[in-house]
Amino acid sequence: MSVLKQGAFYTGKYRNLFKEIGYSEEEVEAKLEKAWSELFDEDSDMRIYYPMGDDKGYILDTGNLDVRTEGMSYGMMMAVQMNKKEMFDRLWNFSNTYMQHSEGRYKDYFAWHCKPDGTRISQGPAPDGEEFFAMALFFASNRWGDGPEPYNYAEQAKKILRACVHQGENGLGDPMWDPATKLIKFIPESPFSDPSYHLPHFYDLFALQADDKDRPFWKEAAEASRAYLHKACHPETGLSPEYAEYDGTPAKPQPHGDFGHFFSDAYRVAANIGLDWEWFRRDPWQIGQSNRLQAFFRGIDVADYRRYTIDGKPFEEPALHPIGLLATNAMASLAADGPDAQHFVRLFWETPLRSGERRYYDNCLYFFSLLALSGNFRIY
Template sequence: MGEKGAFYSDEYQNLLKKYGYSEKEIEAKIEKTWESLFFDQDLKFYHQTEDQMAYITDTGNNDVRTEGMSYGMMAAVQLDQKEVFDRLWRWTKKYMYHPAGKYKGYFAWSCDRKGNKNFDGPAPDGEEYFAMALLLASRRWGDGKDPLNYSKQAKEILAEVVHKGENSPGDPMWNPDNYLIKFVPEVEFSDPSYHLPHFYELFARWGNEKDQDFWLKAAAASRKYLQQSCHPETGLSAEYAEYDGSPRFEEGHGDFYSDAYRVAFNIGVDSVWFNKDPWQQEEAYKLQKFFADKDEYTKYSIDGQELEKPDYLHYLGLKAANAAASLAGENEYTEKYLKDFWEAELRKDERRYYDNFLYLFALLVLSGNFRIY
């Protein structure tokens, strides 16, 4: 691929502007989306508490998840909202963090809104987003006093996810032999949507020096794994997949469904930030071609067979992620996907949390505002 990614060039393409939307329109939409999701009384999923803390609710499950807390922190650092970032991180450290035991250094993936842990175990997509958001916060705002010493906090997380079990109880979040992220630490399979090679490139550069080689290998392994797990014709991937990329059906997540929507977004961001994998352009085209003639979404096998149609399908999240894939390479479908995305409205129902987060992230990356600091 000829052009270098933004990590090298510091140039972020505003694809929305290229396709006719004005900077004023784009800035207004970003501001309105942020205000709606974090402060609008009817739409928000962000809730401030005492002691300068706050949490984000998964509105469909009425709990607080490391996914949502880390997404909120990423959105806050991208939009220079330090107070929101710090409030979320204080709540996370106080209620979700494990200071001891086999999960020491990890975060309980689900708590109730009062901070009681629903489950002790972690979900690795939360830890990787926490670490990346903290590193970006350190570079954008500088480190403060504990727990706002962002870079130190990030490096502690990154040490645990790689080395857990070497000198203490527990399991690492990455398989040390194949460098692939696990669905949860105790299992030996993965989730394609967890794979964020663009994060691992930065962990190698800004994380713990002794793990630089590990993270570079993880980035390469993840790019290869995504090619293995995405169907060669449809571009669809399963929610859970074996280490060889084949769908894993045992837990009932071997088809293209909610988690898997994020793969399109992730390849778009990796292409913007590092632009190392020509396959990503092919993958974006396959996905966009597959969905181009579909007015309503359903659940699909990865070879494109229609399955059941759950009423809680995250249609807006899929629309947003597929639009973000355009950043991996423009094609005959790009204008359609950007138009559909631009004209879409935020969800207002109880399932709005996941969809509206993906919408916000897609809006940021498509406007050149999902950046490395």
Template sequence: MSKLVEMQEGSFYTEQYRNLFKEIGKTDDEIAKRIQQNWDELFNGDEDTRIYYPVGDDMGYMLDTGNLDVRTEGMSYGMMMAVQMGNKDVFDRLWRWTMKYMYMTSGENAGYFAWSCAQDGTKNSFGPAPDGEEFFAMALFFASHRWGDGAEPFNYSVQAKDLLRTCLHKGEDGIGFPMWNKENKLIKFIPNCEFSDPSYHLPHFYELFALWAYEEDHKFWKEAAAASRGYLKTSCHPKTGLAPEYAYYDGTPNNEKGYGHFFSDAYRVAANIGLDYEWFRGDDWEIEEANKLQAFFSDKDLADYRRYTISGEPFEEKSIHPVGLLATNAFASLAANGQDRLKWVELFWNTPVRTGVRRYYDNCLYFFSLLALSGNYKIWKP
């Protein structure tokens, strides 16, 4: 099979990952040094760059530097970064902290993780956030496949499967709520509500859950992947490509509390579409969507990124995570085929990690983009 034909299929099938940095002329050595440099900044750097903090001999946490708390979002992101980098020590430290302080063993949310904790582990909330749970499960599967299962809680694959079972079947005994709507197969914003967040939709993860979750749920996860791809089509604006932060199940923006516009959460949609296309060639619509997003931002400078309606009307309010937005727009180049595709990759390469108070969310998105654009955001198979 020719290389051209091979690349018509996703990385799951070919086990080949595109390196867009090489397409803009960067060498293997330059790319490897950049990845290590940025990892060191985020995980071992000074107080103006780091977002990871070790605790004692065997734990650590990811700090939301803007809110000074520890979130399931960040902990699961850190675990995904660590498994992609092959750093078992950091992965296990994060998972041990998560299980000790965030995991809930009683109440209607038993089996889920508290979405926010203080730095000393005290729970700020006893509610979960589904984007954390789905990233935990995927990172745990990858860890199992890369390093093998160990003693509890490092029996990674069992932990992942049990978590996904809880996410789907919670509430069947009358206590609590599942994280997915079982009828339409769409992920919820939080378990006890009936609307969604487009940036939570990870069809490329669900394709893998359909292979590795408990067998009785394989069919659900396969259907969830298709449902999420369909949902993204309806929730992203047909002209601008912008998605709202919250949306109803029919894809229309949920603006009851002001979250029906394109702002921080919604930046992740571009990344998710790029990765779904890279791994599975999920849908040709993803090419169009990536092109629309990149075209919308083509005449806008990082310093002037704002909140936008999904039709593209700007608010006065500036983006609080402009580096994260730039990073995800570059991430979309894995799906895009427009004229600016490589310009975004070059712009990202020339942009350093964010420093200062708000750096956490930006740099999580930044590091995922760095991994993906270099061909290092990989599917780790059994």
């Protein structure tokens, strides 16, 4: 095989970057288990997971005291990676019962946030939730097998992806992917995208597992997203905007604010590129991109992380989620081969989970990075 065909999808082998810089497998396993306990055990004051009744549970956004499809789908992905089926099923049952629409313009999409009792706060969806729900469900089907509805995981995943591609063909609603460009939208109604939503490594797997008629679409979407990220990431800093037009340029200010800068959503781009390289290695540009991003942040202390223009000018406003940003900078080391790759892995290892009310988003990104850098964010 060529060098570009040696990703984990082909080899079944996953790098353990902590081991590469000298930590033992026992130390790595202990760190992963400790982080899991801090985030998910009922007696932990750091926890973000709350069981509900006999068969449900939710991930709490501790800063906003609500439940989001982002967190629910992230929690499901964490659970399937850690082989925690009961927790996975509780999260999925909550999401399916309270958040997923059964009719109307958003049929089979999910209301993007609700109260912890399941009452919807907003009806509209956020597509990053749908794509993570679908991937986690396919992994659950492949790891544990399908059960009775709603635990017929593969069919539930296909139903979500069917809506993402075909919603609106009957005149009601909108698809989550722009049919002309094959790019994911910020919301179904928007004429622009969010670079951090682009998960080509998921779409390549959807192309193997979605409805037969939609598999060519997902293959095209994967290649379109890889090409899009070339345009959305700044050629010198590696920074990408929170929202971007379909041509990759920063999006115009929106009614809820100006998000044409590097801010909290955009942190995830580095992590997504790193994981895409680890799994598929289809785009060698990802190596240089990851090196550029790490070079930009190398001289900045984590405590001084901020919002930035994509060409690197800092705002007065500090980063809301500095630990999350460090986690994604470290996850870029899956693709990076420059002088900063090991630095960020070591710095991340030495940094604890975030405590306090704003811990939810940081620690979700932290746990994904911990999984990925230890070789435990796997394809099932």
